Amino acid sequence: MTSTAAPSPTTIAGSTSFDDITASNASLRRFLHGLPGVDQVGAEARAASLGTRSIKTTAKAYALDLAIRMVDLTTLEGQDTPGKVRALASKAMRPDPADLSCPQVAAVCVYPDMVGVAKETLGSSGVNVAAVATAFPSGRAALDIKLADTRDAVEAGADEIDMVIDRGAFLAGNYLQVFEEIVAVREACGDAHLKVIFETGELQTYDNVRRVSWLAMMAGGHFIKTSTGKVQPAATLPVTMIMLEAVRDFREATGQMIGVKPAGGIRTAKDAIKYLVTVNEVAGPDWLDPDWFRFGASTLLNDLLMQRTKMTTGRYSGPDYFTLD
Amino acid sequence: MADKETTRTVSPFEYAPAPESRAIVDIKPSYGLFVNGEFVDGTGKAFKTVNPATEEVLAEVAEASEADVDAAVKAARRAYTRVWSKMSGAERAKYLYRIARIIQERGRELAVLESIDNGKPIKESRDVDVPTVAAHFFYYAGWADKLEYAGYGTQSLGVAGQVIPWNFPLLMLAWKIAPALAAGNTVVLKPAETTPLTALLFAEICQQADLPPGVVNIVTGAGETGRALVAHEDVDKVAFTGSTDVGRAIAKAVAGTDKKVTLELGGKAANIVFDDAPIDQAVEGIVNGIFFNQGHVCCAGSRLLVQESVAEEVLGKLKRRMGTLRVGDPLDKNTDIGAINSAEQLARIRELSDIGESEGAGRWSPPCDLPSNGYWFPPTLFTGVSQAHRIAREEIFGPVLSVLTFRTPHEAVEKANNTPYGLSAGIWTDKGSRILWMANQLRAGVVWANTFNKFDPTSPFGGYKESGYGREGGRHGLEGYLK
Amino acid sequence: MNARIDVRKTYKLYIGGAFPRSESGYSYVVNDAKGKFMANAALASRKDARDAVQAARKAFPGWSGRTAYNRAQIVYRIAEVMEDRRPQFVDALQKSEGLTAARAEKVLDAAIDRLVWYAGWADKITQVVGGANPVAGPYFNLSTPEPTGVVAIVAPQESSLLGLVSVLAPVIVTGNTVVVTTSHERPLPAVTFAEVLATSDVPGGVVNILTGTPASTAPWLASHMDVNALDLTGVAGDAETAASLEEAAAENLKRVRRAPAAEPDWTLDPGTDRMTQFLETKTVWHPIGL
8 A cells, every 4th residue: 555655765776766755745745654654552562672681791791882882972052161072072082091991982972163172182083073053953943054054063073963854844744845954964064974863752753753764864864863852752762763663674675774873861871772772673783883873972971881890890880980071 | 685584694782691590489399289278299190390491300290180179179169168158258359469469579489480380481471471460360359349340240159160271370370260269269270280380389379368278279280180170060160271172172071060161262363464554563563473472372363464565575574573583591581482381282383384384385484593402493484374274274372473465354354254263363554444344343352453462450351253252351251250 | 605714824934034944845733732733834954954054144244233223123123013913923822822812912012022122232232241441551442242143042942932032132132143943832923923023124044943843953053063152041951952952062162051940931030141141252452652
């Protein structure tokens, strides 16, 4: 039923074209609404059951290090200063000064005006700088302002751009507008990787999460990301699972891999491990890599470090032994 | 594609063993029968119960003889006449509440023992079986002093003879004992010969609850013991859960008597997936429908009926999902599929699967390493199955799914109902009116729409046609214990 | 003056809405209560039983699929048509059961009233025995009664009309279809009743009426694998036959209503158990979510 009524991607010479789908708002709507629905109760039950996996010893050690490597260490406050950002960047490179075997995080995530400071500190450490752009967090600005915001961040050295979609347009059914905005931002990104933030807490239904995931993937986002961290609920395990199903299905359909980033609300190592289990079992082990999965977080890192120390020393640690930045 | 499906992607994230400790359970070398509030030696032989995951002998258990059964029925009769039938409903309720609480308190112990004796994964015994058992006692406890509002009369029957299967040893015990006691009956219960241990632990719980002696009696044994119990002339009520063949034999045995009978028998449920289904949840429902409890479930969704237009997509996703199922040590917290309960059952699953193959159906299992000791069978599906195949008609009672396709809702209904069974069915579609139409058409006692294998003490469970008669659970569950 | 030769009625079976003779060609003599020849009635054979089951099965989807309101109207209509044929029933009752005219009137009243009583149940029994179940989770959960299917009834031997109506009405009003074997010695009220059924909007096959001896059809009905339930009320007092029929019925797990020790007093309040015994409870689950 869905496959005949809605337009579908066509593959020509190995690259997938979504031209038929995005020919009009109506065709895009037909495609997105033709995607299989999500039953909330079933989806949440599945996520909860993944959350009961018991990850111990060697598996836990692997998961903790992987989670650290996946952290986009984030500060997105009005009160951010160069000093705060420098401190955060230092922590990103050496999360546990007491243990040199501790890996560094994936990126530092800041507002565009702080990109320069972050870049300066991080240098060639390999830790990326991610900048939120496009009138973060509300996305309520004219397109040219959003694009300028993006270009500024890229010019300042951002390796990754975390854009927000226009949720109003999405909820109003103006899918093509949302699509075209992502395409435009992607172009403005140049070589920088684009993460597309949905603010799933505002989209509310899992059906919307699945639709917006496909929309963003077709528009060229490198990553799809749950939340700004400014709206509750931010990332949840079921929402992330739905997005992992979407990237899995997208690869099946197009051969192309897209990353996933839950952001906001993941504060404990235990939670992070549940997400990794979900990545492993839903999208598959190919996604168990900072190139394909990230945690947008600030306080999570210290808990990961505490648990890591517990694994290596056999003692429970305390917050005084980890830096507060 | 074929290669991709059959080679397991090796994950760098290998879950380390996460075994639940068995230190909490204390398995005695031998067990007697529980009669009149005491553990007593049987007069018959003893039999061994083994851990199906390792084939290790767990304990010797008394096989109740006809005389032992008679003693148990006499004890139940005495307790009925002198104590239980005279006690107020409110007081009976308090005993049942007490039992429910003790089950919660000793939940871990019960779950571990259940997994050891039965082979089911600890995550199921811990998260499904034991909590549902406690909930069942809580639910029926509340009925004991409210029978006049249930609509079935308030008079208890007397002594109930109850025979339960090995797939949910404790849960089936709860389904039998809780309503019987709430309604004012006393019971003699025979657990299955391969899974007697949690019933015997339950007997200890009855002692701990100071339940009056004789209200609950447990006689262990096999078919002969069950036959003696069912045939005992002082038994007023027979409740049985198990195979349709044995159910038939029981129905014949009680013919011409005054015994009230309820039977929960076999099934061959259709799990019907339409093209507009929430596919990912449907895949979970299919997996839960057939691989929950190793497929040792009478209401298992053992026939997948998938609409032809989405068959390929659903099967692709199903196979991928089956590749993530973890088969192994039942006590490992990450195990999804445990051990087959017995060598006999394993032989039956193998036999029917081999028949499926020889009848031309396509057999597929994900690559998985099975332990060398114990009874194991990988999650398996058969494609290209038609209604004429034996694997589409006979209850396999194992982790084996037969996949059939259909084109229209009418065809789905026709195929779903084309079986002598009628226990359960599943429907997956996003269209509300279609769900209700399908639910009306399906001749089955439980219809799960956009979900599967859900159980609740308040929800009546039981079959149409050869899946048996009577209902267990809910207000309806009282009917079989009252006159 | 020659006395007029009366036109004697041939009493036939009622199967699938038609009135066939027995496939076997056999009939038997029916005498009135005083032992005087009354008529020949068809002696139903096992093949008639088989045909009747087939007709009942065929009628089941349509009948069970009707609205309860519609079934209520039809059962009420049976009562209306009976009212219309009072003299015929009174006559049949007087002859068959040896009743006085006044007594026969009373029995007929009771039979008609019973139909009216059961007619009203059609759209109420679901509310009385079904209901929502408050499961501990985000699920809508509803239990509703559904008809068991094809029900074979051995009708009472003594009470040839009130007894017949009392066992038949509760079974069909909920949507089952029926094969009923009548009182052996008193089949005529049942045949008259069949004529009422044929003219009162009851679809053919919903009720199939076999005259003859229970011994020639009941075992076939009891063992028939396409019969879902068996009511042995008419085997009252014959424990041995009842047991053997119940045993045969076990082959496909028929729901069996056992034979009472003696035929019940049909004037008592019937209660709901003749309906509920031939109902299945179906429980439907659905998640509640966004």
